[in-house]
Amino acid sequence: MTISVWRYSHLALAVSSFLLLVLASVTGIILAFEPVAAKTQPYNVEDLDKLTIAQTIPVLKKKFAEVTTVTIDANDFVTVNGIDDNGESVTVYVNARTGETLGTPQKKSEFFQWVTSFHRSLFLNELGRFFIGLTAFLLLLITISGIALIIQRQRGIKRFFTKIVRENFFQYYHVQLGRLLLIPVLLIALTGTYLSLVRFKIIPDHKVTQNIDFDKIESDPQKDLSQFAIFANTPLSQVREIEFPFSEDVEDYFTLKLKDREVTVNQITGDLLSESVYPVSVLMTELSLNLHTGRTSAIWAIVLALASANILFFIYSGFAITFKRLGGRTKNKYKKDDCEYIILVGSENGTTYKFAKALYQALLKNGQKCFVTELNNYTTFAKAKQILVLTATYGLGDPPANSKKFLQILEKTPQPHPVHFSVLGFGSKSYPDFCKFAFDVHQSLSMQPWATPLLEIHTINDKSPVAFGEWMELLSAKIELPLNFSVDSLAGKPKRLHDLTVVKKTLVKTEDGSFLISMKPDKRLRFTSGDLLAIYPANDYRERLYSIAKVNNHIQLSIKLHQHGLGSGFLYNLQEGQALKAAVDRNPHFHFPSKVPAVFMICNGTGIAPFLGMIHNNQKKTETHLYCGFRASASFELYQDPIGKELQAGNLKTLHLAYSREADKQYVNDLIRRDQETIAQKMQEGAVIMICGSLAMQKDVLEILDEAFKRINHKEVSYYQSHNKILMDCY
Numbered sequence: 122m123t124i125s126v127w128r129y130s131h132l133a134l135a136v137s138s139f140l141l142l143v144l145a146s147v148t149g150i151i152l153a154f155e156p157v158a159a160k161t162q163p164y165n166v167e168d169l170d171k172l173t174i175a176q177t178i179p180v181l182k183k184k185f186a187e188v189t190t191v192t193i194d195a196n197d198f199v200t201v202n203g204i205d206d207n208g209e210s211v212t213v214y215v216n217a218r219t220g221e222t223l224g225t226p227q228k229k230s231e232f233f234q235w236v237t238s239f240h241r242s243l244f245l246n247e248l249g250r251f252f253i254g255l256t257a258f259l260l261l262l263i264t265i266s267g268i269a270l271i272i273q274r275q276r277g278i279k280r281f282f283t284k285i286v287r288e289n290f291f292q293y294y295h296v297q298l299g300r301l302l303l304i305p306v307l308l309i310a311l312t313g314t315y316l317s318l319v320r321f322k323i324i325p326d327h328k329v330t331q332n333i334d335f336d337k338i339e340s341d342p343q344k345d346l347s348q349f350a351i352f353a354n355t356p357l358s359q360v361r362e363i364e365f366p367f368s369e370d371v372e373d374y375f376t377l378k379l380k381d382r383e384v385t386v387n388q389i390t391g392d393l394l395s396e397s398v399y400p401v402s403v404l405m406t407e408l409s410l411n412l413h414t415g416r417t418s419a420i421w422a423i424v425l426a427l428a429s430a431n432i433l434f435f436i437y438s439g440f441a442i443t444f445k446r447l448g449g450r451t452k453n454k455y456k457k458d459d460c461e462y463i464i465l466v467g468s469e470n471g472t473t474y475k476f477a478k479a480l481y482q483a484l485l486k487n488g489q490k491c492f493v494t495e496l497n498n499y500t501t502f503a504k505a506k507q508i509l510v511l512t513a514t515y516g517l518g519d520p521p522a523n524s525k526k527f528l529q530i531l532e533k534t535p536q537p538h539p540v541h542f543s544v545l546g547f548g549s550k551s552y553p554d555f556c557k558f559a560f561d562v563h564q565s566l567s568m569q570p571w572a573t574p575l576l577e578i579h580t581i582n583d584k585s586p587v588a589f590g591e592w593m594e595l596l597s598a599k600i601e602l603p604l605n606f607s608v609d610s611l612a613g614k615p616k617r618l619h620d621l622t623v624v625k626k627t628l629v630k631t632e633d634g635s636f637l638i639s640m641k642p643d644k645r646l647r648f649t650s651g652d653l654l655a656i657y658p659a660n661d662y663r664e665r666l667y668s669i670a671k672v673n674n675h676i677q678l679s680i681k682l683h684q685h686g687l688g689s690g691f692l693y694n695l696q697e698g699q700a701l702k703a704a705v706d707r708n709p710h711f712h713f714p715s716k717v718p719a720v721f722m723i724c725n726g727t728g729i730a731p732f733l734g735m736i737h738n739n740q741k742k743t744e745t746h747l748y749c750g751f752r753a754s755a756s757f758e759l760y761q762d763p764i765g766k767e768l769q770a771g772n773l774k775t776l777h778l779a780y781s782r783e784a785d786k787q788y789v790n791d792l793i794r795r796d797q798e799t800i801a802q803k804m805q806e807g808a809v810i811m812i813c814g815s816l817a818m819q820k821d822v823l824e825i826l827d828e829a830f831k832r833i834n835h836k837e838v839s840y841y842q843s844h845n846k847i848l849m850d851c852y
């Protein structure tokens with residue numbers, strides 16, 4: 122079933138039941154405190170499993186002139202109904218070991234009574250009970266559809282509990298708490314539904330009937346109560362109620378209501394007169410009551426309270442996610458066939474729509490006719506000159522829900538005249554297939570005879586408004602229209618800036634313009650190699666990100682100086698001792714792996730940056746191999762010294778260099794092709810590959826690895842990607 126079917130069912134069920142769910146959850150939280158409060162009262166008799174009926178009855182008979190019934194409730198409170206020595210009728214809690222009276226049962230608190238009856242029937246009698254039963258059933262369906270959504274999101278049952286990426290607060294905790302409290306919520310829903318079915322007799326009630334053959338009742342041999350076999354063999358923990366004989370007449374008998382059956386016992390001989398074993402439905406009702414109310418365990422009652430509170434959070438966060446998903450949609454001003462600019466959006470959770478809206482408004486401001494729709498709605502556009510695709514990626518590089526049909530429709534639906542296109546991919550580098558669907562769209566559009574690319578494909582990591590601004594600038598230049606938008610309307614929370622001081626900087630000595638810069642945080646700062654340093658060179662929204670190497674607790678960056686580079690120019694102009702402000706973006710998917718047999722690091726150019734720190738801190742001497750591609754040997758000189766030291770220290774096992782403009786004119790992918798057998802074999806043993814550098818290099822390397830892994834390991838490269846065995850940070 123597709124994700125949208127599960128999602129719409131999940132949402133529709135939640136919408137249809139949310140008010141009743143809120144009421145049931147709030148009252149459920151309150152009611153969970155009833156068993157907790159009961160457990161604090163001093164009437165509980167310990168170790169009822171070690172005390173038999175044969176031991177208790179004689180003790181009680183001594184303490185009371187007459188006993189009518191003994192009941193044992195879910196709290197293990199033993200209540201005697203009978204007559205005391207003064208001839209008064211009494212109902213008291215007793216210590217079943219000593220017969221001592223412990224207290225008098227109090228009427229259930231009016232407050233709890235009120236809440237209980239509201240929880241069960243909303244004060245609407247049978248109609249209310251029906252609605253509450255229906256709510257429990259809907260909760261069951263919501264839970265099942267939620268489980269299906271998590272399985273799809275996690276790409277399989279086996280990965281149900283694997284780590285999830287924290288994209289935004291509500292989504293993260295909706296899924297995280299959903300997994301954590303899945304069992305209690307499922308049990309609340311299941312037991313609530315079951316109890317309602319029993320209440321409405323859809324599951325039939327079981328009436329216990331005792332078939333006693335009174336003609337065969339014996340009055341010989343007379344035994345002492347303590348010698349009755351059934352009394353001696355039945356611990357009180359198994360008993361719910363003992364009804365004493367009405368008189369001493371042999372035809373009156375003991376009735377024992379046990380947890381699994383009801384028996385009658387001859388009061389003179391102790392013989393079993395009849396036995397009626399409860400059917401499964403009665404046992405299920407009992408179990409459902411225990412699980413639904415938490416009456417047998419204070420700890421379970423607290424878990425139920427937490428689960429009920431969590432249902433409230435699910436409702437709130439679920440609606441917040443939905444509003445966000447729907448919030449960014451654009452209402453079109455013009456009809457599709459009147460527009461020159463067509464914006465096609467691929468989005469699952471709505472943020473890409475916000476970016477599409479910014480583009481739409483910028484085009485309208487320039488007097489252009491523009492039409493926005495989702496990728497699944499792709500069709501012919503009579504006057505289209507530009508098709509601009511903004512799309513996210515989900516799952517294993519899959520399309521978002523509203524774009525699943527696009528590639529198929531595209532093949533069947535040519536545009537009536539030539540059109541330019543541009544694709545902007547939205548994704549996250551925390552996932553193995555960064556912006557893969559955008560690449561698929563770009564590829565498919567490129568194959569269409571009527572389509573010509575206006576811009577190369579661009580990607581945006583983590584919804585960066587800055588990267589979006591850069592793309593808008595490029596587009597603006599191409600279509601010769603000033604496209605302005607407000608970064609603030611797209612920005613998330615501002616990042617926390619830290620003070621850093623430059624401690625060292627090398628000078629550019631080679632043609633490729635690379636240099637190293639080391640900075641010291643002024644205060645304690647948590648970071649590690651592979652994290653990203655965000656700087657704001659012009660003190661405005663424009664952000665530049667650099668991969669960090671942690672070397673001697675300093676932040677070391679490896680940078681290529683571009684002629685008019687905002688970020689590289691800013692950093693190159695900093696002097697030793699100068700201060701700057703920057704933020705650290707945690708990038709956990711690209712940290713050095715622990716406890717693996719080997720790591721293969723593959724990079725080109727300044728992509729070597731994070732590896733310098735990882736190798737330096739490889740104290741455990743994990744077998745590490747570094748493959749680097751540079752233009753010329755001079756480009757490697759910058760790293761020669763530190764890498765030489767790591768080789769000597771054993772932090773790096775092997776170093777492989779490819780120079781594209783010297784000697785054999787090799788690229789790093791040539792080295793990988795050369796060593797593919799060794800790499801494939803090590804991958805079978807659990808090794809990890811890390812790739813950092815240009816996207817083009819990443820693509821080439823992945824192609825070679827895919828072919829090698831299929832041939833040697835019978836697995837695709839995507840298998841290793843989805844099992845976090847290939848980590849990538851390319852740009």
Ligand SMILES: Cc1cc2nc3c(=O)[nH]c(=O)nc-3n(C[C@H](O)[C@H](O)[C@H](O)COP(=O)(O)O)c2cc1C
Pocket residue numbers: 274288467468469470471472473474513514515516517518519521547548549550552553554555556557583584
């Ligand atoms: C469950 C899930 C899976 C994702 N999978 C990928 C992925 O495989 N590749 C990728 O680049 N981004 C992936 N992302 C990140 C989204 O594509 C990215 O956050 C995007 O900006 C979301 O846009 P939207 O809010 O319009 O759906 C994933 C996000 C989530 C929540």
